[in-house]
Amino acid sequence: xxxxxxxxxxxxxxxxxxxxxxxxxxxxxxxxxxxxxxxxxxxxxxxxxxxxxxxxxxxxxxxxxxxxxxxxxxxxx
Numbered sequence: 001x002x003x004x005x006x007x008x009x010x011x012x013x014x015x016x017x018x019x020x021x022x023x024x025x026x027x028x029x030x031x032x033x034x035x036x037x038x039x040x041x042x043x044x045x046x047x048x049x050x051x052x053x054x055x056x057x058x059x060x061x062x063x064x065x066x067x068x069x070x071x072x073x074x075x076x077x
Contacts, residue, residue: 008052016066
């Protein structure tokens with residue numbers, strides 16, 4: 001199972017990243033768990049200074065942008 005984390009304070013871009021990530025993971029048919037991390041101190045522990053950000057299995061993969069579902073599929077596979 002993939003552990004996916006969305007880092008952000010709940011802004012529209014953060015919500016769109018969560019939506020695109022969910023779409024990509026479902027399309028790939030993988031088992032996954034999405035967690036939204038909204039606490040600034042927790043976000044900074046990962047070295048993220050610009051949101052939104054995406055981490056997969058504890059590794060930050062995307063910072064400061066909202067990739068398309070197709071781009072996220074490449075990250076997840």
